[in-house]
Amino acid sequence: MPLIEIRDVHKVYDMGAERVRALDGLDLEIEEGDYVAIMGASGSGKSTLMNVIGCLDRPSSGSYVLNGTSVAELGDSELAAIRNREIGFVFQTFNLLPRTSALHNVELPLIYAGVARRERRQRASEALARVGLADRSHHQPNELSGGQRQRVAIARALVNDPSILLADEPTGNLDSVTSQEIIELFDALHDGGNTVILVTHESDIARHSRRQVMLRDGRVVEDVAPAAREEPR
Amino acid sequence: MIFSENFRIAFRALWANKMRSVLTTLGIIIGVAAVIAVVSIVQGLQHVINQQFQGVGATYMMVLPNQQSQQGPGVVAKQVKLTWEDGQAIREQVPGVRLITPVVLGPETVKYRQRQHDTLVLGVNGDWPDVSNHAVDRGRFFSAIDLAHRRKVAVVGEEVVQELRLGANPVGKEIYVGSLPATVIGVMEERGQFIGQNIDDLVFIPFDTSLQLFGRRAADQVQLRLQARDATVTEQVRDSIARLLRQRHRIGPDDEDDFQVLLQDEIVRSVNSILGSVTAVVAAVVGVALLVGGIGIMNIMLVSVTERTREIGIRKSVGARRQDILVQFLIEAVTLSLVGGALGVSIGYGIGALVAGILPGDWPAAFVPLWAIALAFGFSALVGIFFGIYPAGKAAQLDPIEALRYE
Numbered sequence: 001m002p003l004i005e006i007r008d009v010h011k012v013y014d015m016g017a018e019r020v021r022a023l024d025g026l027d028l029e030i031e032e033g034d035y036v037a038i039m040g041a042s043g044s045g046k047s048t049l050m051n052v053i054g055c056l057d058r059p060s061s062g063s064y065v066l067n068g069t070s071v072a073e074l075g076d077s078e079l080a081a082i083r084n085r086e087i088g089f090v091f092q093t094f095n096l097l098p099r100t101s102a103l104h105n106v107e108l109p110l111i112y113a114g115v116a117r118r119e120r121r122q123r124a125s126e127a128l129a130r131v132g133l134a135d136r137s138h139h140q141p142n143e144l145s146g147g148q149r150q151r152v153a154i155a156r157a158l159v160n161d162p163s164i165l166l167a168d169e170p171t172g173n174l175d176s177v178t179s180q181e182i183i184e185l186f187d188a189l190h191d192g193g194n195t196v197i198l199v200t201h202e203s204d205i206a207r208h209s210r211r212q213v214m215l216r217d218g219r220v221v222e223d224v225a226p227a228a229r230e231e232p233r
Numbered sequence: 234m235i236f237s238e239n240f241r242i243a244f245r246a247l248w249a250n251k252m253r254s255v256l257t258t259l260g261i262i263i264g265v266a267a268v269i270a271v272v273s274i275v276q277g278l279q280h281v282i283n284q285q286f287q288g289v290g291a292t293y294m295m296v297l298p299n300q301q302s303q304q305g306p307g308v309v310a311k312q313v314k315l316t317w318e319d320g321q322a323i324r325e326q327v328p329g330v331r332l333i334t335p336v337v338l339g340p341e342t343v344k345y346r347q348r349q350h351d352t353l354v355l356g357v358n359g360d361w362p363d364v365s366n367h368a369v370d371r372g373r374f375f376s377a378i379d380l381a382h383r384r385k386v387a388v389v390g391e392e393v394v395q396e397l398r399l400g401a402n403p404v405g406k407e408i409y410v411g412s413l414p415a416t417v418i419g420v421m422e423e424r425g426q427f428i429g430q431n432i433d434d435l436v437f438i439p440f441d442t443s444l445q446l447f448g449r450r451a452a453d454q455v456q457l458r459l460q461a462r463d464a465t466v467t468e469q470v471r472d473s474i475a476r477l478l479r480q481r482h483r484i485g486p487d488d489e490d491d492f493q494v495l496l497q498d499e500i501v502r503s504v505n506s507i508l509g510s511v512t513a514v515v516a517a518v519v520g521v522a523l524l525v526g527g528i529g530i531m532n533i534m535l536v537s538v539t540e541r542t543r544e545i546g547i548r549k550s551v552g553a554r555r556q557d558i559l560v561q562f563l564i565e566a567v568t569l570s571l572v573g574g575a576l577g578v579s580i581g582y583g584i585g586a587l588v589a590g591i592l593p594g595d596w597p598a599a600f601v602p603l604w605a606i607a608l609a610f611g612f613s614a615l616v617g618i619f620f621g622i623y624p625a626g627k628a629a630q631l632d633p634i635e636a637l638r639y640e
Contacts, residue, residue: 056550056633077554084552095547095637099249111238112552156551 001068003163003195004030004053009062011048011218022048023059024218030197032163035190037206038199040215047168049215050199054087054166055079067163084112088157092169094149096141102128102152103137109160127155131185147178154185158194165189168199183208236560243565246537247572257533258573260526261616264519265574265609269581271515272605274588275508280600286501289366291464292331293497296323296457296474299490313491314453317440319481323457327473329466332360333459335440337451343393343436344409350396354410354436356443356451362421364458367432372404372419375439379418383441388419392433410436413446467496523612526573527620534566534624545628546636559629566621567614574613578606 011023022045030036040046051057052064055071058079064071067086074082088109089095096105106124115123128137131151141149150170157165167186171179183205190196190210198209206212214222247254286293298315317335324333337356342349355361359375362368369388379386387410394403399417406417415438424432444452461470471494478492538545545558553561582601 051634054550056637077556080549080552080554080557083550089550091637095543095550097544097547100245108548109551112548112554112557160552 002029003032003034003067004028005063005065006052007063009052009059009064011045011052011057012060021218023052025062026215026219028213028220030195032195033190033193035186035196035208035210036198037209037212038197038215039201039203039206039212041201044215045218046199046215048218050166050168050197053164053197054089055082080112084109084160086163088154088160088162088165090150090153090157090165090167090170092172094141094146094153094173096149096152096156098142099140101138101140102133102144102155105141105152106137106155106159108156113160123159124155127159128152130158131155145178146174147181150174150178150182151185154182154189158189163195165194165196166199167197169201170198171200171202171205179205239561239564240568242561243568246541246565247569253533254569254572255576257529258526258569258576260522260529261570261573261613262526262577262580264522264526265577265613266581266584267515267522268519268609269578269601269605270584270588271512273582273585273601275512276600276602277585277589277592279505279508282504283501286497289364289497290460291497292461292467293364293366294459294461294467294471295495295500296320296459296478297493297495298454298456299493314482315455315457315478315492316453317455319478320455320457322477322481323459323474326477327470329462329470329473331460331462332364333457334358334360334364335455336361336458337440337443337447337455339447339451341411341436341446343389343397343411345397345399345406348397350393352390352393352396352434352436354438354443354446356438356440356447358440361437361458364460367424368422369419370422372417374419375437380439380441383445384439385413385415385442386418386439387415388421388437389417390421390431390433390435391423392431393436394420396434410438411446413438413442415442471496523616526570527616530566530569530617531620531624533569534562534621535627537565538562538624538628541628542631542636542639545631546633546639549631549633550637555629558631559625562625562628563618563621566625567617570613570617570621571610574610577613578609581609 006026006028009023009026010021013020013022024045026045026049028049038046038049048057052059053066055066055074059072062072066082069082071079071082083089096102097108103121103124106127107120110120110123125134125137128134131154133148133151133155136144136148136152141152144152154165154170157167165186170186171182174182186196186198187208196209198205200206211223211225213220296315296319298313320333320335324330334357338353340351341354342351343354344350357375358380359377362374370391372388374388375386378384387408389399389403389408393399397408399406399408403417403420408415408417421433421435421437438446461467474494475490475492479490482491484491545553548558548561578601585601
């Protein structure tokens, strides 16, 4: 059984007179342990797809089964619980809480999971160590570089052992050297058994994945799975 | 979501905007401080008054000439008289009266050698110490002989002893009370203040002697102070006195009394009712202050929700449910108002202590009853919940995608 099974999903936005079909009968299956890059031009529906996969948004119609749970008809609280347990988000703009230590930022999902303070501290420290920031746990975001901030965000995404790491343009705000470091971190996490889904429009980044899904007008137009990962140039 | 975590988040958020938080809670601070200060002062006042009146006992009564009964259209002004003859009639004809003394009083200057001092002089009879429950410390009070012979003797308070420098042994010293030479025969026990009057700053002279000082006309305007036999008969005694005086003063059945009889518990009750209305007025003012404070809190919470839209989006994306966000902001509002309440309680207590310190006499140390503190905190929390629910609800309803996109 695939980890993600999306069948004939539509997402329609009412923009006054106009109806925008952001997703238009999209089908997608993703296996556990896969490493997928979702690509497409601006307006192709990749952000909407990411929001649907990440349970931030519900499809207008169609079915979405995540890890055996049919997500399409869940209420707000259940969606929040799924986001907490199953999804680890990494955003282009990092989205860390300002004036809050790296450790506390990483702890955040565990707070909503109801994990006790001591265990929270322990697990957050471990997650920071996994992204190589063990010595930065008491720094606030404004005291960290862009790459370090994104590492904190990745640690936050990892800390509750989610089924999926969902990254939306994770290198979009970083220079090329730092981008390389971050994408290598994703490679390593994938090698360690995590399911990684990247949304990107950079083919350099997409090349690291095992599978590239191209969207256009709310549908999958190309789904290629190179046999092996190409060596980065 | 662990509940205590919300308080930590709330404190962190409030601490990040210390100045703003304090300014926001100013309304609450002022309101609560006013409650606590007034309650503390009123409690002190009540304590002092009750203690003093408890001192004279529940059987203490006063008869005063009622000036007001003279007034009114069409009434021929008739000189209101209340005389010691009335008092003697009461003593002889009203059962249940144990002790009774006339009181005439007036401000006079007392002199001893080169020293002089302005004080209050009271003409009373030998029952005074027992009627007012105020004993003589050294020497003695007036005897029947002092009274009968209109002896020029005086009993003074401790303050007068100090002011005139009568020394350690004032008994036997010759002083002047106004124009009247008098021998000090006793010193009253030290008592301190009583409703603005220093009980130790008094000079007593025999009633008949005092008429030489105040003039014969003073004999028509005496007050009577008396002690009933026991507390169960005070109302009977009052009615009997009223009947007797109406008869003696020839008051027609349709006319009002030209005197009033006050019972000790009535005096206490009327003082307490005045204090009660003071408290009520302050409570109304405080209600307005808390309302304004609450609106301030709602305002700043709305600002806070807008400023932290992105934070709300982040929290939702990592698994915060609507109620988690609602509770977080509600607790922040309540924490804000409770911090205001706590500051208000301490400031109000400070004011109460200051007032207690400034006021002379045996004012008790600032005392704020637990119920007042509980009430202040309860109201603060209520204001926080009431005015926090709308901003918190707004935060909880935010769409996570929109919130994350917010710049």
